[in-house]
Amino acid sequence: MSKIKRLKPVEAAQIFINKHFPNCQGAILAGSVVRGEETETSDLDIVIFDQNVLSSFRESLIEFNWAIEVFVHNLFSYKLYFENDIKRARPSLPKMISEGIILKDEGVMGSIIKEASELLDKGPEEWTEETIKIKRYFITDTLDDFIGCTNRAEDLFIANTLAELVSEFVLRTNRKWIGTSKWVVRSLKNYDEEFTHDFVYAFNVFYKTGDKSKVIELIEKVLKPYGGKLFEGFSLGKGAIGG
Numbered sequence: 001m002s003k004i005k006r007l008k009p010v011e012a013a014q015i016f017i018n019k020h021f022p023n024c025q026g027a028i029l030a031g032s033v034v035r036g037e038e039t040e041t042s043d044l045d046i047v048i049f050d051q052n053v054l055s056s057f058r059e060s061l062i063e064f065n066w067a068i069e070v071f072v073h074n075l076f077s078y079k080l081y082f083e084n085d086i087k088r089a090r091p092s093l094p095k096m097i098s099e100g101i102i103l104k105d106e107g108v109m110g111s112i113i114k115e116a117s118e119l120l121d122k123g124p125e126e127w128t129e130e131t132i133k134i135k136r137y138f139i140t141d142t143l144d145d146f147i148g149c150t151n152r153a154e155d156l157f158i159a160n161t162l163a164e165l166v167s168e169f170v171l172r173t174n175r176k177w178i179g180t181s182k183w184v185v186r187s188l189k190n191y192d193e194e195f196t197h198d199f200v201y202a203f204n205v206f207y208k209t210g211d212k213s214k215v216i217e218l219i220e221k222v223l224k225p226y227g228g229k230l231f232e233g234f235s236l237g238k239g240a241i242g243g
Helices: 009-020 077-088 092-099 109-122 129-148 152-173 182-191 193-209 213-226
Strands: 026-030 044-049 057-063 066-073 101-105
Touching: 009 026, 009 044, 009 066, 009 101, 026 092, 026 109, 044 092, 066 077, 077 092, 077 109, 092 109, 101 109, 129 152, 129 213, 152 182, 152 193, 152 213, 182 193, 193 213
Parallel strands: 044 066
Antiparallel strands: 026 044, 026 101, 057 066
C-alpha cells in the first residue's frame, strides 16, 4: 500500500495557522516531526499564542491529510500550564515550546521560549526524604505482590505498575523529568542509557518468559542506595492524639 501524499509538516502547519489563526502573535510546530522521529501515524502538534483568546483550549482536527493537535493560549494562560507541568514533573508544554520550530513571531516567542528552556534546565523539584520513604514503601508493597503472585494475568498488570513506579523513582530521585507511555523509556534514556537497557531487558525477559528474577534484581538494586525495601514500621497519616 502506498503512503498517503501530504504536504511537508512545516508547510502544512504554516497554511493551517494562516487559515485558522491569522491574527495570532506566535505559533510553534512541535512533536516528532521536528525531532526527526516522524512515523506514518505522527501528527502535527501546533502551539498557538493569541492575545485575543480568553482561555486556553486544545483541539484535534484533520487537514491536508494530517492529524493536527492544536494547543491554543493567550499570552498569560500558558504560565498556568507551566506551573502544572512542574508540579507533575511532566513538562509537556515547555518541551514542545523549547524544541519547536517557530512558524510565526510578532515579538513574543523569544521570551516564552527562554522561559520554557530555563524551566526544563532547572528540572523538577527535589523529592523530600519523606516522599522517598513513601515511594519506597509502595514499590516494596507492589514488588512483594509481584513475587508472590501465581496468576499470569495478574502478574502482567502488577509488572506494569512496577515499571511505572520504578521509572518514576529513578528519575525523580535524580531530579529528572518523567513521562508517560513512550516517554517513560525516552525519559529514562535521556538520564542513563545503560540503566534504560537493563530496565527494558529485565521487563522484556519477564513478559517473554515469565521469569521474574531480573525485575526483582533490578528493583532491589534501585532501592538499595535509599535503604532498600521498606515495609515494617512504615506509617502514613498517623497523628498524635493530644488535648
